[in-house]
Amino acid sequence: MAEIKIDQLKERQKRIRNFSIVAHIDHGKSTIADRILEQTHTVAERDMQQQLLDTMDLERERGITIKLNAVEVHYDANDGQTYIFHLIDTPGHVDFSYEVSRSLAAAEGAILVVDASQGVEAQTLANVYLALDNELEILPVINKIDLPAADPQKVQKEIEDVIGIDASGAVMVSAKQGIGIPELLERIVSDFPAPEGDLEAPLRALIFDSQYDSYRGVVVNIRVREGVVKPGDRIKMMNTGAEYEVTEVGVMSPNAQKRDYLMAGDVGYLTASIKDIHTTHSGDTITSVQNPAQEALPGYQPMTPMVYSGLYPSDNARYGDLREALEKLQLNDAALTFEPETSQALGFGYRVGFLGLLHMDVIQERLEREFDLDLVTTAPSVTYRVKTVDGEVLSIENPSELPESQQIKEIEEPYIHAQIMVPNEYVGSVMELAQRKRGEFDTLEYLDENRVNVKYYMPLSEIIFNFFDKLKSNTRGYASLDYDLAGYRPSDLVKIDILLNGSKVDALSFIVHRDFAVERGRIITAKLKEIIPRQNFEIPVQAAIGNKILARTNIKAYRKDVTAKIHTGDPDRRAKLLDKQKRGKARMKDVGTVSVPQEAFMAVLKTDDDEKFARGN
Ligand SMILES: Nc1nc2c(ncn2[C@@H]2O[C@H](COP(=O)(O)OP(=O)(O)OP(=O)(O)O)[C@@H](O)[C@H]2O)c(=O)[nH]1
Numbered sequence: 237m238a239e240i241k242i243d244q245l246k247e248r249q250k251r252i253r254n255f256s257i258v259a260h261i262d263h264g265k266s267t268i269a270d271r272i273l274e275q276t277h278t279v280a281e282r283d284m285q286q287q288l289l290d291t292m293d294l295e296r297e298r299g300i301t302i303k304l305n306a307v308e309v310h311y312d313a314n315d316g317q318t319y320i321f322h323l324i325d326t327p328g329h330v331d332f333s334y335e336v337s338r339s340l341a342a343a344e345g346a347i348l349v350v351d352a353s354q355g356v357e358a359q360t361l362a363n364v365y366l367a368l369d370n371e372l373e374i375l376p377v378i379n380k381i382d383l384p385a386a387d388p389q390k391v392q393k394e395i396e397d398v399i400g401i402d403a404s405g406a407v408m409v410s411a412k413q414g415i416g417i418p419e420l421l422e423r424i425v426s427d428f429p430a431p432e433g434d435l436e437a438p439l440r441a442l443i444f445d446s447q448y449d450s451y452r453g454v455v456v457n458i459r460v461r462e463g464v465v466k467p468g469d470r471i472k473m474m475n476t477g478a479e480y481e482v483t484e485v486g487v488m489s490p491n492a493q494k495r496d497y498l499m500a501g502d503v504g505y506l507t508a509s510i511k512d513i514h515t516t517h518s519g520d521t522i523t524s525v526q527n528p529a530q531e532a533l534p535g536y537q538p539m540t541p542m543v544y545s546g547l548y549p550s551d552n553a554r555y556g557d558l559r560e561a562l563e564k565l566q567l568n569d570a571a572l573t574f575e576p577e578t579s580q581a582l583g584f585g586y587r588v589g590f591l592g593l594l595h596m597d598v599i600q601e602r603l604e605r606e607f608d609l610d611l612v613t614t615a616p617s618v619t620y621r622v623k624t625v626d627g628e629v630l631s632i633e634n635p636s637e638l639p640e641s642q643q644i645k646e647i648e649e650p651y652i653h654a655q656i657m658v659p660n661e662y663v664g665s666v667m668e669l670a671q672r673k674r675g676e677f678d679t680l681e682y683l684d685e686n687r688v689n690v691k692y693y694m695p696l697s698e699i700i701f702n703f704f705d706k707l708k709s710n711t712r713g714y715a716s717l718d719y720d721l722a723g724y725r726p727s728d729l730v731k732i733d734i735l736l737n738g739s740k741v742d743a744l745s746f747i748v749h750r751d752f753a754v755e756r757g758r759i760i761t762a763k764l765k766e767i768i769p770r771q772n773f774e775i776p777v778q779a780a781i782g783n784k785i786l787a788r789t790n791i792k793a794y795r796k797d798v799t800a801k802i803h804t805g806d807p808d809r810r811a812k813l814l815d816k817q818k819r820g821k822a823r824m825k826d827v828g829t830v831s832v833p834q835e836a837f838m839a840v841l842k843t844d845d846d847e848k849f850a851r852g853n
Pocket residue numbers: 259260261262263264265266267268299300301326327328329379380381382383409410411412413
């Protein structure tokens with residue numbers, strides 16, 4: 237490779253713009269990103285497909301962004317120069333806000349997208365504060381101006397009143413119809429600063445993500461802060477101390493493109509035949525072995541999982557595969573934590589920490605799809621803090637580990653501070669729901685004449701059990717929610733054990749407020765009766781606190797052969813049914829003498845839906 241000329245690099249650096257797009261979910265980030273790729277001819281028209289940056293199948297299927305994605309785009313501006321954009325798309329769901337904060341740390345600017353018909357929502361605020369914390373330049377964009385319900389002027393005023401930033405120059409866009417995109421591209425050049433960063437200083441590059449590739453080893457995504465890195469350089473991870481020789485550097489555009497070098501200001505990837513996944517951590521700094529930097533860059537704050545659940549392979553022999561899969565996923569998902577645990581009912585598995593139920597769902601699905609695992613998952617639980625009579629303080633992530641009640645002095649549970657933005661007319665039903673979920677009212681603020689921000693303190697455990705879905709359905713989809721952890725508070729909590737055929741099934745235990753204990757006990761036994769298939773003996777299902785039985789029902793003896801009724805002789809149909817039955821079996825766990833399907837372990841999550849039936853209204 238020809239020698240790198242520093243003057244040329246300096247010239248190039250002035251033409252770089254690194255920015256991220258932040259918004260509330262569904263306000264149109266991914267569509268705007270698609271339009272930018274299209275109008276800069278980064279993707280040939282024939283290859284253009286919707287949501288181009290959502291590369292995971294899962295993202296496309298669900299229409300949501302899960303992972304951040306960084307893409308290099310070349311833009312020929314009106315001033316005759318070609319600019320290099322690094323566009324970092326980010327997720328909007330509250331569970332993935334850690335991805336947002338990591339991408340913001342790699343950018344100088346943030347495009348703030350607000351839907352012209354919806355206005356400022358809870359995650360608009362949360363994300364814009366993250367951007368302001370990272371000292372990013374903010375460019376407001378009002379999207380979906382084509383919608384009949386669009387009111388851009390009102391939204392402009394709302395951005396100023398609620399967020400407190402100048403929105404007079406907001407770019408008016410319809411990503412769907414391509415309106416306003418040329419102006420947006422010009423404004424990226426004029427409003428966002430070029431990156432700074434000494435090109436001649438020792439290399440310092442922040443790792444913001446990585447993936448495992450079985451051929452090339454770990455592919456590390458970096459933002460270069462200082463210096464230059466190129467193939468052949470010897471590099472060192474400053475925290476883990478591991479050293480490697482760089483084999484390739486490049487950028488995503490949107491597919492991988494090799495480059496001769498990456499320099500201060502660039503966002504790209506690097507490979508170095510890294511086979512040991514334990515040496516590469518998001519938030520670590522890469523430096524040069526020959527000319528090392530003195531100090532690492534500030535990393536990321538470690539994430540605190542909100543919920544824990546037990547993950548067990550259906551086939552116990554695949555315990556090792558599950559560990560390997562979790563380790564590989566962790567590379568790509570810094571918020572994932574796990575520790576081995578054993579269950580009498582389920583055998584060897586892991587207690588895995590997640591940022592929320594969507595995160596849990598996504599991880600579970602990725603494990604099954606990308607690593608071909610069949611999993612049994614236990615119901616999620618928050619971390620309880622237990623003070624014992626001996627003066628010990630225990631952290632309990634698995635309900636079955638709660639000590640006997642006579643050992644417990646006090647149980648504390650995590651609370652959150654929730655902000656719920658909602659039109660006036662729904663305030664009543666939001667408050668009713670929050671109250672029912674043991675919420676404690678904090679304040680109510682008017683956003684404008686017809687929208688309100690309602691704030692509550694609530695137990696986290698109530699939020700994870702369907703609160704968001706309920707909030708949405710009670711407000712016809714208008715409410716948006718954001719929350720922060722707000723410490724621990726003592727609560728009158730009890731553990732409910734479930735007994736099948738007289739034996740306690742540890743993986744089915746759960747913790748609940750004493751006031752709801754009997755009701756939940758009844759609902760869950762009824763649910764389990766529905767879910768667990770009849771067997772050739774009668775199975776009593778009981779819910780108990782200690783030795784006290786709260787509820788009991790029986791699953792009658794009976795064995796059903798689903799194919800017996802098919803007299804058509806259609807071998808295809810018969811084969812299909814048998815196949816379905818077989819696949820269903822893979823998800824069964826033999827617990828003592830009873831076969832329990834996966835669904836049963838999640839039944840406690842569903843108990844909430846049936847509360848109104850239990851109450852008879
Ligand atoms: N009418 C109209 N619809 C739009 C416009 N921009 C985006 N949409 C639609 O709004 C929906 C959400 O758009 P996305 O781009 O997926 O939103 P997002 O903010 O990236 O969502 P997440 O990736 O899930 O956070 C999609 O159905 C888009 O087709 C627009 O300018 N006008």
